[in-house]
Amino acid sequence: MSIQTTSSFKKVRTALLGAVLAGSLVAAVTPATVAATGVKAGQACTAVGTVGVATNGNTLACKGTAGKAKWTGYKKAAVVFGAASAAFAPKEEFAVYAVPKQLGYFKAENLDVSAVTTGGSIDAVNLVGQGRIDIAGADLGSALQGIARGVNIKIIGGLVQNFPWAMTTDPKKNIKTPADLKGKTIGIIGFGSGSYPFTKAWLAGNGMKETDVKLVAVGGSIAPATVALERGDVDALAFFLSAYAATEFTGTKYNYLPNPAALTGVRSLSWVVNADRYNADPEVFERFLRGAFKGLIYSTQNTKSATTLGYTEIPAALAGQTLASRLDSGTFQLKAWLATATPTSGTPVSWNYLGDIPLGDWTKSQAYTRAAGTTVTAISRARYFDSKVLKNANSFDRKPIVAAADRAK
Incomplete structure (x- = not known):
C-alpha cells in the first residue's frame, strides 16, 4: 500500500464525528x-451523600x-x-x-x-x-x-x-463503493468483537446481508490485518478509527467507505x-x-x-x-x-x-x-x-x- 500523510484519516474522522445527533455529543449543561476540599476523616459534614477531598488527596x-x-x-x-x-x-x-x-x-x-x-x-x-x-x-x-x-x-x-467503526479497502484495488464489496471477503477483528455486529449493520445499511460476503476473523492487531488486506487475503477491514491511526502514522493509506446513515448517533x-x-x-x-x-x-x-x-x-x-x-x-x-x-x-x-x-x-x-x-x-x-x-x-x-x-x- 502506498505511503501518504494522514489527511484521509482526518477527513473521515471529521465526517464521522460531525454526523451526530444534535446535542448528543456535547458536555451536559x-x-x-x-x-469539598480540605476535609478530614471524622469531621462533621452536612451534605450526606456528597464527596470531599482530604488534605492528603484521598x-x-x-x-x-x-x-x-x-x-x-x-x-x-x-x-x-x-x-x-x-x-x-x-x-x-x-x-x-x-x-x-x-x-x-x-x-x-x-x-x-x-x-x-x-x-x-x-x-x-x-x-x-x-x-x-x-x-x-x-x-x-x-x-x-x-x-x-x-x-x-x-x-x-x-x-x-x-x-468509531469504519470499513476500509486498499486504495490500489478497484473497490470504491459499498456495493463493490458484494461477493468479497471482509476482515473483522473476531466474532466476539464489536467489529462483527458493526459489519452486519453496515451491510444492512447498504442493502446487503452477511451471506452476500465472506467474513474472516483477522484478529485485533491492525498491522497483520493490513498485511492481509495488501496481499488480497481480504478485500476490506472493519476496524475502529484509532486502530487505523496506528498504521496511518507510518504512512499506510486506506480507502474509507462511508458508513450508512443508520449508524449516525449510535x-x-x-x-x-x-x-x-x-x-x-x-x-x-x-x-x-x-x-x-x-x-x-x-x-x-x-x-x-x-x-x-x-x-x-x-x-x-x-x-x-x-x-x-x-x-x-x-x-x-x-x-x-x-x-x-x-x-x-x-x-x-x-x-x-x-x-x-x-x-x-x-x-x-x-x-x-x-x-x-x-x-x-x-x-x-x-x-x-x-x-x-x-x-x-x-x-x-x-x-x-x-x-x-x-x-x-
Missing part, C-alpha cells in the same frame, strides 16, 4: 458538584444521618477492568485505567484496580455477566444484545460517544457492570468512574504524557519495542481514540458531566442492534441504564488535573 464521603454525619474514608476494594480487545493498546485502557493508576487517582479512592484483555465487546459483556470481571468498556449494542439474552449486566455510563463503548455486584455496592463503581474520568481529562489535556504513563503501566503494549520508538505513534493513536471518547465542544475544564447516554442515543443503538441481526425490543433505558453514580463520579475539580497535565512533559 448541568454542572457537576465540585467536591476522597472521603459524607455518611450518616442528618446532624450526625461525618466525613468517612472508603473501605479498600478491588476492581477488575476489562478492555474490549485481545491486546492492550493506546486507547481506553491507557486513558481510563493506566493513567489514573499511575497518577494515584484510583489510590485516592482506596481502589486496587487491575486490567485484563478480552475477545472484544461481546466477550467482555459475557465475562462481566459471569462475574469474572467487574466492569468493562463494551459497545452499547453488544451490551443491549447481552441484556436481551439475559446476561446479568447493567449499563452505568457512556465512554466512547462518537461512533453509541460505542459504554460502562458495563456486573448487576449483582453493582446492586450490592454501587459506590465502588462510582469511585472507579471518578478515577477513570480524571484519567480521561488528563489524557486529553496532555496526550503525550498519558501515552508515556500508559506504556509505563502496561509495558506489554510496547510489543517488545522501546518507549522512545513507540511514543509518537502511540500518542497519535491515543489522540485518535480520545477524539471518539470526549465531547466535541468545550475544553476538559468545562466537561462537567461525563458518561451520560441520552435517550435518543439509546434508541439509535437499539436500532443498530436490530440492523446487526439481533432482535432487541423494549430494552428499557430506565431499567438497564443506572446513572445514579454519575453525579458523584463527576464530583471533582477539573482545574488541578488540567494544571498537572500542563506541567507534565
